[in-house]
Amino acid sequence: MANTEKTQSQIEEVSAPSSSRTIHGVSWLLVVVSLISATFLWGIDGTIVADIQATFVNQFHSLDRLAWNSVAFFLGAAATVLSWGQIYSHLNSKWVFISCIVVFEVGSAVCGAAPSESALIAGRAICGVGGAGMYTGVLTLLSLTTTEKERALYMGIPGITWGLGTVLGPVIGGAFALYVTWRWGFYINLCVGAACAPVYLFLVPSIDPQPGISMRDRLRNIDWLGMVLLAGAATALIMGICFGGVVYPWGSGRTIALFVLAFVITVAFAVQQGVGFFTKSTVFPVSLVKNISILAIFLNETCSATACFLPIYFIPLYFQYVRGDSPLKAGIYLLPFICFMVGTVMVCGNVVSKTGHWMPWFFYGGALVLIGGALMYTVDESTSPAKIYGYSILIGSGSGAYIQMPFNAAQGFVEPSMIPAAVGLITGAQLAAPAITLSIANSVFLNKAVAALKPILPPDAPTLQVVSGVGSEYLATLDRAKQAEVLHAILKSMSNAYVLIITSGALTLVMSSFLVLHTRRSAKGKA
Known part of the structure; x- marks a missing residue:
């Protein structure tokens, strides 16, 4: 297996020129700040609806489409992230990036002005499409505008700003919903975009990846x-x-x-x-499918992304549906999980950069995710917030330990020329996993809840409305004993989401063990 530091230098040789920067001083500072502000917004939008889903349900009366508030964003991103990578390799990076910014801002405007749940879902999907291209563009532009020596430093900044956005997303969304309106959680993107627009238009350099090639030929190759x-x-x-x-x-x-x-x-x-x-040139790296090690790493990334994003959406639902907390308070309850997740990402990244050993973190993360998921499955209406903090910290620390590791691990199993394709494939897993598992978790939750409430409530009861939260008018007409029975049924249905996290932890341990054995066999074969 190749040394991590050596492979990193190979990536840099393949992905970007080593010539000196053409932008310096205040102009360069403005470019970097404007670019990473895009990744900050990308992080915020991934989690901003996490603790205001009940608000959407109550305003739009659309519990049957609850999953789409979160899924649409990740679906749009996952379905297009590989496509954006190919487009950036053929067309002018600056103008593709600006186009993605425009798409993202249009989606934000649609979300903010949404008169219905359908419009909100459409806006979220548009944000996902534009955001995936925006994030890919930031990485591409930073790679192409920095020198070989400084590239590693600048390429780490988008990950940090994404983490900060992910941390603050639920709190920002909850604060807007409580004190102003949830719509400003999306309108704020327009304000930031407008402030950065002059920098994008006049300071970001125009970089042509294929000079001398006609536009017709470029479009044909996509x-x-x-x-x-x-x-x-x-x-x-x-x-x-x-x-x-x-x-x-x-x-x-x-x-x-x-x-x-x-x-x-x-x-x-x-x-x-x-x-x-x-x-x-196909959009999917077909040759990587034949690489068993890459497939194992791909599955590990889907597991870590599942463990990362499911709690972000279901922990706030617990506090809002069962305890009746405000969106802001529910978002604050989520902070221990997210802070430990992001903190672990940074610690593990620093350790791996110094030691070059990434394999132990797969086992460490998988074990914590498995244990934390099992404990969260046992949560009921009498569980104290302190215990939920502890259980969620286990999942957060576990998922954070290896959500970025596949990007390092993949470098040792492919040729340098295939590293960009491998990174794109893993990024696709990071985005596709939440889209699929969130849709499964929400579907199971709604189906189980409706089935559990049928024997409890009368046949003519508005079951879906009851599931929409403790503030349901119908639920308020029931006696306390019946209310407690209903809430218990809803909570037990919600706990099924953590079965996916338990499965993710177990699958990570299995895939990591397989990866160790396969690596050893390959080493013996070469010897």
Whole structure:
């Protein structure tokens, strides 16, 4: 296995020129601050709706679409992140980045002005699409505008600002919902974008990755068909999961059609990528699928992303649905989890940069995620906030220990020329996992809750409205004993989300053990 520091230098040689910077002084400071502000907004938007979901449900009366508040953002990002990487490699980086900023701001405006849940979901999806390109653009521009010696320093800044945004997202969303309106949680993106616009337009350098190549040839080399098929397969799959048992019965023609459509498009995508129809350069790194080690690392990334994002959405729901807390207070309850997660990311990254040993963190993280998920599964209405803090810290520290490790690990299993493709694949896993697991968790929660309440409530009871929270008017008409029974059923249904986290921790341990054995066998074979 290649040394981490050596591989990092190889990445730099492949990904960016070593010439000196053309921007200096205050201009360079403004460029860096404006670029990382984009990753800060990206981090905030990933979690800003985490503790105001109950607010959406109560305002729009749309519990059946609860999952889409969170899923739409990650779906838009996951379905396009590989596509943006390919677009940046063919077109002018500055103008692609500015286009992504515009898309992200349009999505934010749609969310802020949303008159209905459907409009809010559409806006979240647009934000995800633009945000994925925005984040990819920040990494690309920093890589192309820094010198070889300073590149490692600047490339670490977006991860830190993303972490800060992730930490502050629930608190910012809760504060706006409590003191002003939740809509300003999205309008704030427009203010930041407007402030940074002059820098993007006049100071960010224009970088052409393929000088001398005509625009027609560049567009021909982009895998447009693959992009459409990838987005279509992801959308059909997520729609089937979210709608099943909530909007339509699981056995209905519409639900079955969505899953069949997802399967057919996935097969078409696999064939198109394998054969290379209508493109010279496929959007998906097909050759990496044959690398067993990369596949194991890919699965570990999906597990860590699942353990990272599920609690961010379900812990606030617990405090709001069961304890009746405000969005701001629910967001504050989430801080121990997020702070330990981000803190562990930084500590582990520092340790690995000095030692070069990343494998132990997979085992450490997987074990903590498994234990923390099992403990959170036992939470009921009598569990103290202190215990929830402790349980969530285990999951946060565990997921933080290895959510960034796959990016380091992958470097030792591929040729230097394939490192960008491997990083793109792992980034796709980091974004796709929350989209899929959040949709599954929300679907299971709603289906289980409705089924659990049927024997408790009368046949004509508005079951979905009762599940929308303790403030339901119907729930207030019940006696205290019946209310307690209803809330217990809702909470037990909510705990099923942590089964996915338990599974993620266990799968991480299995995949990490496999990775160790496979690495040793490969080393013996080479010897």
